[in-house]
Amino acid sequence: PATGRSGAVAGARPGGPARLVALALAALALLPLLGKSGIWDPYELDRADLARRIAIHAFGARGLDLAGSAGQMPTLTDLGTGELGFTSMALGFRLFGLHDWAGRLPLALWGLAGALVLYEFLARLVDRKAGLYGVAVLVTMPLYVIQARTMLGDIVTMAALTMAFCGLTGALIEGARPAPRAAPIAPAAWIAVGLLGLAAGYLSRGLLIGVAVPALGAGLTWLLLRTSGAWSAPEGPRATLGDLVGGAALLLGVAATVKGVAVLASASAGEPLPRALGVALLRKPPVESTFDLTLRQLGHALFPWSAFLPFAIGRIFRAPAAAASAPRAAAAAPGLDPEAGVRIALVVTSALAYGAFALLAPHAGALPFSAPALLAAIAALAIRDLERGAPSSRALAVGCSVLAFVLYRDLVLSPDRALGVFSVDKPVFPKSFEDEAASAMRLVLLVFAGLVALTWFEEQPRAHGRGLRAWARRLADDGNACAAELARIWNGNLLFLMIVLEAALIGVGAMLFVGKRIGWGTVARMPNHLAAVGMNAWWALPLLLGAGPVVLVAIRDAFRFVVARTSVPRALGTPLAGLIAGFLLSFWYYPALAAQLSPKEVFESYETLRRPGEPLATLGVRSRAAAYYQGGEITSFSDAQQAFTWLTAPAPAGSADGASAARRWLVVKSDELPRLNSLFRKHHKRNLPVLDGRSSQILLASNELGGKPNESWLSRVVLDEPVAPANPVEAMFEDELEVLGWELTDDEGRAVSSVIPQKSYHLRTYFRVHQPITGNWKMFVHIDGFQRRYNGDHPVLEGRYPLSLWQPGDILVDDHELQLEPNFTPGDYTLYFGFFVGETRFQVTRGPDHENRVRGGVIRVR
Structure with a gap:
């Protein structure tokens, strides 16, 4: 037990200042910004509503009842998982009211508890720095942090698994000696933490994830240590407390595994959710539910630590430098080297956690991985090993x-x-x-x-x-x-080859320079950017x-x-x-x-911009979200026509403030904006006023701009003012759609008169609608010349504003990004464009055309 590593011996104190630093670091990462981000509809909103109903029935919070919303106590089937996470959110609502931060605070505290238990575990059994490093890694893993800051509930499972693993493994390792010395965290305390974690895990994700993984991990660790001879006792074969903990954990883990697999095999989607299962089953297995689904999820959910973890897992099999240099007498001393036990337990339990999630993936899809703390501990040990003298890599x-x-x-x-x-x-x-x-x-x-x-x-x-x-x-x-070394490689042949290559580059540069000046045909037709590369490679590359x-x-x-x-x-x-x-x-x-x-910023904008008496409604956004920001439910529409009728309704007769009462506000889901905008243009000949368009998902609209700029993304493609394109064209498609012209711009929006191959440009084509357009046309762009063609088939207006919504009188601009291939030699090319469906083209009835393609003019390629 005396290996010379600080904190790695039984009875070592984890240290007050180090514990405070770990607490501060975890609190800084998990507790701020709980109320900054609004509730994500529908994912968080659904879970928050279920927790609200639990708060009403379990904690008597009658003030949280919302008119028109379901109020009965939810079942496990409604929750789709265990109830502990929802009960935690419900308690927050009961204590602090119906606010987003009130539901998130209990979950953040669960995350904080998990981080602190991990610190105590590593600080006690390895050393204080390992504990600090483990907390630093854990609270910078996005999966752990974001689950702690949102009302999705799985941070409870992550914290529970951390407690169960640390408690059972800590009791197992510290109980390896028959009479462990008095310590701040005795084996009995570890057992209490482990049992709390097992209970919380069962109440959050059932037997397989919440109980079987940590219990079987501790039990198999004990079995490996006992059978490998790493566990020695000073008084013969007498069982220690560690043996009792390890044997009990193994029995519990096997029983939980057998029972969990049996429940999984007998359960099916659509039936009441068994508490022992803890995960909602899908009616149809997802296509990507293979064994590597969890690996792919972790690759992105733990970024950037996911790039370091594969190498850290490999290095955890290397003996620590301090342990390797310890005297043989210390290695032969009775008891168990605690860090060796920690390493084995981390590898075994992480593998079991992956196996459990791989087993459930075909039945339940992607679930949040519940053992990021174990991966954080593995990374922390790899870092600590380097600090203690392990070789670099x-x-x-x-x-x-x-x-x-x-x-x-x-x-x-x-x-x-x-x-x-x-x-x-x-x-x-x-x-x-x-x-x-x-x-x-x-x-x-x-x-x-x-x-x-x-x-x-x-x-x-x-x-x-x-x-x-x-x-x-x-x-x-x-x-x-x-x-000097370069000159010796391959007896100097590598240096000779580099000199030959440089001479060739100089020759190519000189040829291109002279060819451009005298108008040599082959060089003159070469794109300018390729010629520039060739002329400058001789000095830029070296x-x-x-x-x-x-x-x-x-x-x-x-x-x-x-x-x-x-x-x-x-x-x-x-x-x-x-x-x-x-x-x-x-x-x-x-x-x-x-x-x-989230719609939170939109509701905040409404509170800032509105005047008294101006009502608010939602379209495509459930009105329950307003309860967390407005203090109650508001009018909600699911149909754009109904929302438009409400939004443009005249002020009530006899209103004290007619102008104020006539103004109305609407929170709009982005998918509903095109239809609503079309209805507004049909009656008002201008775009629907959008006062908050920061999000591409949820916007704040009104029937009046009130002197503010219109932030609707549609105002960039459906124009309220006449335009004068740089290249006007007079053409008509079947007396329905008039072509006004086109222009070319670079990525910065500046007009250009010519293009260079392999560089991005924007072709902006302007149209005016004369009659409602029949057919679901797509647009094509052809740039022809010198036996070459650029083909740019694309949805009109990126498919975001269908032709069926275009109203007579509308002026629209289609912005198509184009990039010519490098084989487009300098010269004048002809631009054609039009519309098609399958093999049929929209007929050109007026203007310059060729095979129902409008001839737009010439594009010069340099």
Whole structure:
């Protein structure tokens, strides 16, 4: 037991200041911003409503009853899971009223409890730094943080599993000695924590996840330790308290597994949910419910830590440096090395948790993984090992960076994968947030991958040359040594090959330069951007190859210098990277995303902009959401025609303030806006006023602008004012749709007169509606010339404003992004455009056309 590691011996105190730091860190990550993000409709709203009904019946909160809403006590089938998470939210509503933060606060406290139990476990059985690192990793994992901040309820399962695992494993390891010394957390206290966790897990996710995983994990850990000879006792084979805990946990785990699997096999969708099962079954298994569903979910829900975890799991099998250097007498001492037991328990229980979720995936779909605390502990031990002298790893540094980049590309190309932290069915990522989301993820990638790579790439040098001159001299020496080594590779043939390549690049650059000046046909037809690359490659490529290593070395040496000057452990760079990246996600990315998904900001705008007596209603947004922001339910519509009639109703006769009473407000789901806007344009010949259009999901509309700008995205494609396109065209499609003209712009919106291949432009085509348009047409764009064609088939107005909604007199602009292939040589090409369905084209009845294609004019390619 005396291995020389602080805090790793039985009876070691986890430390008051370290515990306070862990508490402060967890509270900072989990408790702020609980009320900043509104309730996500329908996912959070449904769960909050169920908790409200529990508060009414279980806690007597009659003041929470809403007119027209279901008020009976929900069943487990209604909840779709165990009741503990809902009961926790209900208690918050009972104590603090019907507010979003009141329902979230109890769940955040569950998350806080889970983090503190993990700290006590690692601080007691490994050391205090391992405990702090474990908390730092856990509270920067998006899956854990976001579940703690939302009313989805699964943070209770995560905290319960953490308590059960830490309690049973702590009692098992500390009870390995027949008479453990008095300690702040005795085995009896660990047993109490473990039993509390098992009960909470059963009441939240049933037997398989809540009981079988932690109990079987502790039981199998005990069995492995006992059968491997790692468990020795000073008084022969007499059973210890650890044996009793391990044997009981094994029996409980096996029984829970057998019972849980039996219940799963006999249950079916549509039947009452058994408490022992704890998960709602799907009528039809999801297509992606394979064994790797949980892995894919964790890859995105734990980003960026998910890039580090595979390597941390591998390194946990390496013996800690301090343990390996301990005397043989210590290794032969009676009892159990606590850290060895912790490592085995983490690997075994994490594997069991993955197995349980893989087993349930074909029946219940993607569920929030309940063991992030175990993965956080594994990462913490890998970091602590590096700090205690374990070797660095260039494979980890490079591999973590590559995997982080792959996950980053996933999250940018498919932003909806970031919603994996919620584990809800078919969420929609707000399109208006995609650019900001990509910027946030890019910054997270650079910070995390950069700091982790710097931390693990090498050992911290013992000595540093002081001063800038010494550093420059060492850098020059390294450069000379590099050049000398380059000259020796392949007996100098590599250097010779590089010289030949450089000579070839100079020749190509000279040829292109002269060819452009004298008008040589082949070179003259080459796209300008390709010619520019060829003419500058001879100097740009050597500069890049020479400057790149210098920049990387400078960054490396700066990191070395900071570590040496501050005297902090080099390994601290990894938790620091996680804290910065995690806080960027927790305080920027996910709050901004939640603001897009919730109507809270819209209700706040209504409170700011409205005058007394101006009513509010909703379209496509359930009125129950208003109870959390307006203090009661409001009028709700499910049909755009009804909402339009209400919105444009005249002021009541004899109103004291006719102007105020005539103004009305409507919270609109984005899907309903096109239909509502069409009805408004039909009667008022202008776009529906939108006073808050920050979210692409939920907007605030009114019947009057009141001097404010219209924030409707439709105002950019359905114009209220006449236009004068740069290239006017007079043409007509079957006397229904008139062509006004077109123009080209770059990505910054500036008009251009010519284009360059492989560069993005926007073709903006303007139309005026003369009659209601029949048919569901798509638009095509052809750019023809020199036996080449650009084909741009696309939905009109991106499919967001169907042609059936266009009203006579409307002026619309279709914005199509185009990019020519590199084989488009310079010259004048002809632009054609039109509409089609299958093999049929919308007939051109007036104006320049060719095969029912409007001839728009000439596009010059440079």
